[in-house]
Amino acid sequence: MSAGAVVTVLELVGLYVFATSGALMAIHKGFDVVGIVILALLTALGGGILRDVIIGDTPPPAFAHLTYLGIPLAAAAVTFFIHPLAQRLSFTVLVFDAAGLGLFCVTGTLKAFEHDLGPIQAVLLGITTAVGGGVLRDITARETPALVKADTHLYAIPAAAGAVAVAAAHEAGLPMPPVAVAAAVFVFAFRLAAMLRKWTAPRAWQRRPPADPS
Amino acid sequence: MSAGAVVTVLELVGLYVFATSGALMAIHKGFDVVGIVILALLTALGGGILRDVIIGDTPPPAFAHLTYLGIPLAAAAVTFFIHPLAQRLSFTVLVFDAAGLGLFCVTGTLKAFEHDLGPIQAVLLGITTAVGGGVLRDITARETPALVKADTHLYAIPAAAGAVAVAAAHEAGLPMPPVAVAAAVFVFAFRLAAMLRKWTAPRAWQRRPPADPS
Amino acid sequence: MSAGAVVTVLELVGLYVFATSGALMAIHKGFDVVGIVILALLTALGGGILRDVIIGDTPPPAFAHLTYLGIPLAAAAVTFFIHPLAQRLSFTVLVFDAAGLGLFCVTGTLKAFEHDLGPIQAVLLGITTAVGGGVLRDITARETPALVKADTHLYAIPAAAGAVAVAAAHEAGLPMPPVAVAAAVFVFAFRLAAMLRKWTAPRAWQRRPPADPS
Numbered sequence: 036m037s038a039g040a041v042v043t044v045l046e047l048v049g050l051y052v053f054a055t056s057g058a059l060m061a062i063h064k065g066f067d068v069v070g071i072v073i074l075a076l077l078t079a080l081g082g083g084i085l086r087d088v089i090i091g092d093t094p095p096p097a098f099a100h101l102t103y104l105g106i107p108l109a110a111a112a113v114t115f116f117i118h119p120l121a122q123r124l125s126f127t128v129l130v131f132d133a134a135g136l137g138l139f140c141v142t143g144t145l146k147a148f149e150h151d152l153g154p155i156q157a158v159l160l161g162i163t164t165a166v167g168g169g170v171l172r173d174i175t176a177r178e179t180p181a182l183v184k185a186d187t188h189l190y191a192i193p194a195a196a197g198a199v200a201v202a203a204a205h206e207a208g209l210p211m212p213p214v215a216v217a218a219a220v221f222v223f224a225f226r227l228a229a230m231l232r233k234w235t236a237p238r239a240w241q242r243r244p245p246a247d248p249s
Numbered sequence: 250m251s252a253g254a255v256v257t258v259l260e261l262v263g264l265y266v267f268a269t270s271g272a273l274m275a276i277h278k279g280f281d282v283v284g285i286v287i288l289a290l291l292t293a294l295g296g297g298i299l300r301d302v303i304i305g306d307t308p309p310p311a312f313a314h315l316t317y318l319g320i321p322l323a324a325a326a327v328t329f330f331i332h333p334l335a336q337r338l339s340f341t342v343l344v345f346d347a348a349g350l351g352l353f354c355v356t357g358t359l360k361a362f363e364h365d366l367g368p369i370q371a372v373l374l375g376i377t378t379a380v381g382g383g384v385l386r387d388i389t390a391r392e393t394p395a396l397v398k399a400d401t402h403l404y405a406i407p408a409a410a411g412a413v414a415v416a417a418a419h420e421a422g423l424p425m426p427p428v429a430v431a432a433a434v435f436v437f438a439f440r441l442a443a444m445l446r447k448w449t450a451p452r453a454w455q456r457r458p459p460a461d462p463s
Numbered sequence: 464m465s466a467g468a469v470v471t472v473l474e475l476v477g478l479y480v481f482a483t484s485g486a487l488m489a490i491h492k493g494f495d496v497v498g499i500v501i502l503a504l505l506t507a508l509g510g511g512i513l514r515d516v517i518i519g520d521t522p523p524p525a526f527a528h529l530t531y532l533g534i535p536l537a538a539a540a541v542t543f544f545i546h547p548l549a550q551r552l553s554f555t556v557l558v559f560d561a562a563g564l565g566l567f568c569v570t571g572t573l574k575a576f577e578h579d580l581g582p583i584q585a586v587l588l589g590i591t592t593a594v595g596g597g598v599l600r601d602i603t604a605r606e607t608p609a610l611v612k613a614d615t616h617l618y619a620i621p622a623a624a625g626a627v628a629v630a631a632a633h634e635a636g637l638p639m640p641p642v643a644v645a646a647a648v649f650v651f652a653f654r655l656a657a658m659l660r661k662w663t664a665p666r667a668w669q670r671r672p673p674a675d676p677s
Contacts, residue, residue: 093305307519
């Protein structure tokens with residue numbers, strides 16, 4: 036499979052899993068079917084549109100190709116019917132979000148390189164693409180974004196690690212299809228492990244208990 | 250009246266009513282006059298700037314023509330003095346928001362066509378223009394956006410219906426001035442009816458009560 | 464010192480103080496080190512990226528020069544260790560935010576002029592640059608933005624005053640280095656005075672107590 040085809044597949048799977056995380060969040064919050072569709076689309080497309088607007092690639096492909104709409108819609112529909120299979124919705128949201136994180140930090144970084152940006156910029160845009168959809172989903176659903184929440188077990192670090200790995204491999208001229216897949220899987224596993232083993236990043240010394248209600 | 254003039258009038262009225270919804274929301278939340286002006290400007294201009302940035306039409310006209318500032322400011326001023334006429338502020342916000350929804354889903358869709366986008370893209374951008382200002386207003390005022398709130402009676406569906414109607418009429422070559430006005434009125438009426446008759450869209454099966462506090 | 468060098472220095476100091484306000488907010492909310500870094504970067508770069516995307520200057524310089532990353536990171540690191548020196552974190556956030564407000568309303572207005580925008584547009588973009596980072600910080604940290612909060616003592620008015628002063632001086636051909644520094648100091652002092660003397664802007668007449676919980 037060619038490098039471009041691999042990246043496209045990763046991006047489509049990323050759209051699906053992020054849309055699923057958005058739909059699950061909407062169901063968890065009791066939104067109606069319209070809210071479910073909107074949150075699915077916003078989570079799936081948000082990070083990519085943010086990146087495209089920053090790069091200057093307007094109108095973004097999400098508005099140009101029906102696939103970018105069809106896949107999140109399909110994910111929302113599937114989730115609408117099979118979500119009772121999930122025991123704890125809020126945890127399942129994070130599992131699908133972790134998958135999207137891995138896939139999009141890879142495709143986002145690679146897309147930045149396609150637009151002739153340097154490695155540091157590509158890493159930043161890869162991270163932005165990976166976390167952007169989740170942040171928009173959380174803010175719209177009135178949750179503290181998983182990106183910054185006090186008890187989040189490592190969210191941006193796995194995304195950053197994946198983006199850095201992909202950028203380094205790109206600069207070193209390594210073959211991208213296996214690197215891309217490996218990085219996506221690695222980030223997903225890293226994030227899942229952090230969630231399950233409750234790895235946390237250090238906090239600042241607190242004089243009094245923190246003010247965050249969540 | 251020419252097609253362009255009709256669209257311009259619709260857009261100016263849309264700016265006014267959306268600004269009024271923002272000012273009413275700010276007064277409802279007890280914001281000072283600066284917060285009232287800001288929320289009025291944000292609601293009136295937010296959806297259009299979002300659409301312009303996505304299309305690539307930068308700097309957006311809102312930053313180029315004083316009318317785009319003057320009309321929301323006038324609306325904020327008028328609202329500042331006559332808002333006690335409204336019995337229930339939160340409901341009145343939604344009435345003005347419904348009017349803006351109708352007007353902007355039409356003008357947003359038409360603007361996308363002016364930039365040579367296809368019908369599906371035009372519909373998406375019309376919906377974005379219509380709901381964007383309201384979402385920004387709600388997020389800034391710390392409300393769950395009416396777009397996704399659990400007990401919202403059909404918000405995006407009327408906007409989508411209007412955008413689709415305008416896009417279909419455009420593709421069929423129908424004369425736009427009457428279609429544009431009719432679509433705006435239809436969306437406004439549709440949304441008002443949904444609010445008053447409490448039409449709701451289906452929800453997903455819930456194992457336990459939903460987690461949304463509002 | 465040349466005009467360009469003065470503006471650059473003002474911008475770098477602005478990055479530092481806004482990043483500090485973001486880091487302090489994150490520590491106040493109990494975020495971990497990743498959340499602290501993210502909130503610092505978001506507050507420092509958010510207003511500028513918003514302005515650059517609206518102007519059409521993409522990719523924004525923040526993604527092109529390491530200094531734009533290094534300074535917020537340094538501010539976050541310093542804040543991480545010396546924040547216990549602050550007696551009241553939430554007040555200290557606002558002090559650093561006031562400094563950033565002054566610096567960025569000046570540099571934002573001047574950057575708009577560099578891109579050949581007119582004075583009204585430059586003022587609007589200067590205000591956007593000044594308040595944008597703080598709004599993004601507050602929304603992400605789940606606070607009502609200081610920009611619109613009911614008990615905020617004059618936030619946008621000082622920023623607007625500074626932007627207007629800079630634009631007027633630019634149109635009058637006054638030498639910019641002293642004007643820029645004076646305007647930044649003036650806005651900082653104006654905002655601090657408003658905070659300490661609790662100056663408020665008028666509110667609208669309220670039939671019942673306002674609905675804002677904060």
